Amino acid sequence: MSQGRSDVSPDAAGAAARPPLAIARQGAFHAGGSYTRTVDGQVMTGQMFVQFQIPAALRHPYPVVMVHGGGQTGVNFLSTPDGREGWADYFLRQGHAVYVVDQVGRGRSGYVTEVYGPTRRPNTTAIADRFSDPRSTAGFPQAARHTRWPGGGRAGDPVFDQFFASQVEDMADGAAIEALNRAALAAVLDRIGPAVLLMHSQAGAIGWGIADDRPEQVKALLAIEPNGPPLHEVKMLGAPDWFEDGPVGRPYGITRTPLAYDPPVATPGELALVREAEAQAPDLVHGWLQLEPARRLPNLARVPILIVTAEASYHAGYDHCTARYLTQAGVPNEFVRLADVGIRGNGHMMMLETNNEEIAAFLDGWITRTLG
Secondary structure (H helix, E strand, O other), X not given: OOOOOOOOOOOHHHHHHOOOOOEEEEEEEEEEEEEEEEOOEEEEEEEEEEEEEEEOOOOXXXXXXXXXXXXXXXXXXXXXXXXXEOHHHHHHHOOOOEEEEEOOOOHHHOOOHHHXXXXXXXXXXXXXXXXXXXXXXXXOOOHHHOOOOOOOOOOOOHHHHHXXXXXXXXXXXXXXXXHHHHXXXXXXXXXXXXXXXXXXXXXXXXXXXXXXXXOXXXXXXXXXXXXXXXXXXXXXXXXXXXXEEEEEEEOOOOOOOOOOOEOOOOOHHHOOEEEOOOOOOOOOOOOEEEOOOOOEOOOHHHOOEEEEEOOOOHHHHOHHHHHHHHHHOOOOOEEEEHHHHOOOOOOOOHHHOOOHHHHHHHHHHXXXXXXX
């Protein structure tokens, strides 16, 4: 089911009602990276592209660093595919300095095939089924509630075509993605100082890693539908059974790369995990938790954490499992289903949808309440 055809044009009335953004300073840089010898000679790999803007009226002490998900780049935060302002502009208008990155090996960070290895690439059917038009295929139980995509959800609609034009190939090796981006984000924080991290989707696991590495520099972590659930990938089967455990995706519980557990975990096999006997509801995934007594994650416990899940996303069935895993490991976190705070109809790409600023306002309010 398509959601109607829309022209790609800015919201002229909304744009006219807003004053121009007043920017004190803006620019771009690359963080991290090292030289590598290839058949073509010496190249650089591991670097992360970062663009930033500092508002003239800076009202918050810590910048917000926005990190996109899989198959995406930082463009997700710059604008919506129908031409409205994105989350970067919203947070600038609220007085936050904003840093938007392209993950290592993505977009303006560059790709070196000989070093990074094979890629995976998006296609229009998979993207529409998962992000823009899940109602048509109903591959997961919450799909019918999706109402917030701005325009038609399939190839040939101008809004979808703008969105799909932004999709990119990325590394097939998920562990390499996490390791490279943990190192690059550490270099970003070393350069800009303490910050709030806003991590979407695939970047969620990277967020757990960098908060574990640099808890004193991560002042708060907003995990927007973070990569999950713990341990196993989820196969979406459709009605009536809906879910099945797929292969192990996050052998360290919530990451593919090591975390500083207490007692320590030298190899993933030392982390004893067990599947919950019952799901909390028929439309939710069975989670995986540690056998008691559970190992702790003391570094993550030092970072304020918000986990946000949309009503009509494929993540709606399992993000609670990540929150429960963190809680068991001694990590306080606030898990919010957007529907419970009156924000309805959103899918996974909520920063692009028709009520993207309503969600941004909720996130901004949480940062203000948490950090002052």
